[in-house]
Amino acid sequence: MSRLIVVSNRVTTPKAGHTASGGGLAVALHAALRENGGIWFGWSGEVTDQFTGHINFQREQGVTTATIDLEEQDVDEYYNGYANRTLWPLFHYRIDLAEYEREFAGGYERVNERFADTLTPLIDPADVLWVQDYHLLPLGEGLRRRGAANRMGFFLHIPWPPRRLLYTLPEAADLVRTLFAYDVVGFHTQEWLSSFEDFVGAEMGAVIEPDGVIRLGDRTIRVIVCPIGIDAAEFVAASKSPRARLAHRQMRDSAVGRDMIIGVDRLDYSKGLEERFLGYERFLRDHPEERKEVFLLQIAPPSRGEVASYQKIRAGLDSLSGRINGAYADLDWTPIRYVNQGYSRDVLAGVYRAARIGMVTPLRDGMNLVAKEYVAAQDPDDPGVLILSRFAGAAAQLTEAVLVNPYSAEELSDAILLALRMPLDERQRRWRKMMDNVLSEDVGWWRQRFTDALMASEATPA
Template identity: 75%
Template sequence: MSRLIVISNRVSAPKGEAGAQGGLAVAFAAALRENRGIWFGWSGDRTDQFTGQINFNRTNGVTTATIDLEDQDIEEYYNGYANRTLWPLFHYRIDLAEFERGFADGYQRVNERFAETIRPLIEPHDLIWVQDYHLIPLGQELRARGLENRMGFFLHIPWPPRRLLSSLPHAVELVRTLFAYDVIGFHTEEWLEAFRDYVTGELGGQVEGDLITLDDRCVKAIACPIGIDAKEFIQASGSPAARLAYRRMKDSADGRDMIVGVDRLDYSKGLEERFAGYERFLASHEESRKEVFLLQIAPPSRGDVETYQRIRLALEGMAGRINGAYADLDWVPIRYVNQGFPRPVLAGVYRAARIALVTPLRDGMNLVAKEYVAAQDPEDPGVLILSRFAGAALQMPEAVLVNPYSAEEVSDAIATALSMPLHERKQRWRALMDGVEREDVIWWRKRFTDALMAPGQTLDEAEPDDEEDDVPAGSDAG
């Protein structure tokens, strides 16, 4: 029997209704509750000197192990290479990518620190599952420290086209480190095919089915789209907090149709283009202006990175200009909110919304689209407007799909959604909901771990309890 060890840049302990957390945090909580294991990563806190001290905790059945990082680590590894080099490049924004040698050095140093720290916690039969672009070289660093366990890597963002990735200094060396893993996962066939193209075209690798061979290493590369914990989210939609949020939104709408967008404040989410599309709708549908409003929830992120400061200022300017041009004494077209909310509250907001605008310019998956569908009233569901460039679009063709760069397409989609008859809304929703329930987070986890396990290997099943005595002895739990 094997444990599942998840390693990611940040670790978020499961929270109750009082705290908001992202879709990935919820996904791992759901997965780790089923298996005795550890979720390891950065705490998000700073330290004057890196010591490798691990802080253990156990909350809601999930054991976490975290470390603190120095200011230089955070600036070079996280703000630098991860979010000013890899993130824009992998989201097709080479114009925003910054290539600094110090960033790359910090990225490598922190991956080495992660490997050195987690290595003593890993038992011989554990399955290791490394997450996302922050930790691409981690598998190679663990192998260098003698680890022979089965290891998998999952990329939660797009994999860029071959010619785009070739602009990254030392891209060949970075991609080669992925061959330390046994399984590599992507959300879509498009990202998987782009990876294969780079490995075969730039490195001379060979592809046979799911297997990719490079020199003396062979990895299995699969498309494995992540889902949500559908049952849990449906329950959250019926919670007191969700019902209260629903009533508040309905009361404040005063009979108008609400359009909702919920996105982390990021240039990849297409928020400026979304505002432009909504503005086009207001300009071309004068009869509908005061019948709708857009609620855009955009909690800020990566505030230390200048690019994110600029987009916040740009959106504040657009919201102010659109409201100034179209608002009336009793109506404001855009409600722009820069804060996060607990998931039950968001579930109530989703349920109250006639339309969800999920229009990223490029997205690995996008779980907001799936959460919106799961929150709907089956007897009166809303309409999902979804970018063709979100990974979720391949699983959700029944949504109203749009090109987010086209203000006209977004405007037309809003008009279509507002006039869509109930029978069509129910038909689209039912097809979407079937997919959300069928390919949920448990399906995602099982598909990946089944590919990762050696023949005859099984995962250790956790007992359904919340005892704290599973925290390793000598830890700093609390």
């Protein structure tokens, strides 16, 4: 059996006696690596004074990880710069926040070359490579130039932007052309895949053939829709664990008979947190009879604090939550509980289970696994209601959620009222259909679907 080499920006190393951390993606990749005896390669997250190409190997729970350290300039230009200040906002339709700096692009290219230089000696001819996400778009091209003729796939975990937005990136065509070094390229939804086909067809002259085949000159790739899921069985089990039961009881006790709305999102402008707060405020204004019957718990761990746009959104949410609480709170009730820290998956499972409404309203999201975790954590006899943005990739699968336009405060307000007043039989019916999808198209299904497509492909010559 071919060995699998997974490549990502960061590597999650399991600790002895613990399950893999880092969520469903880490769980799926560790399972694939254990089955195939492979390597997980990427950045350690550490900074070194001078890049040497030294690889730190570790082996835990049957998985070998291989990590490298990067220089501070690499982190500033490749990670904080091109990945998080150029590609991330652009791919999430926020060209107003995208920064196009040549040093960012140069750092991105340099780090991808360093990945290719360091990884190449580890690759055997029979290995299969699976590259993850927007940090490493051109890595396959670099490996081909160094002689790799292996089967090689790439999966994008974020949206693919429309053609006219993508062309604001100065090096868009050159960057997209590097994807044709892979054999299989995967997207979460048909929308993202269609946007990719539109760009390469209209702007680069690629030929779009049936069955997901795209030809550009002498290169051919296969594109597939492959939505990622969660480890559903594990999350259901986590929702019944002692820590989850304790968290559930604590939330029920603190709710004092009120219905809880839960939001759990990384502190990011793509998550629609300000819009969510404004929609909730509209609900409080339009339905005064409901005010003391409900509260919103928003958990928003900070991220990328060194990037100015993330500092701005944190300050904006602090101000907005304070204004709403100042306007509507009473001695015995606070409308918004706003928490800037993260919690373990089992604690979150208990919190989800205690919530009458799960509010997942990103402005744009490649998938959104919180939506699926909320569904998996529910009590089948008395499930909560998922309010889900139409612009999350998960909306293509979780069609029984209350789908909303997060830009509309009125629509969010109406959805909250609908969810609070939804009869039990309708809640159960909607939950059952969503749960069936969460179970059938879980993270193991995602991993198998992609690797099956990759194994069935013919390797691109170096």
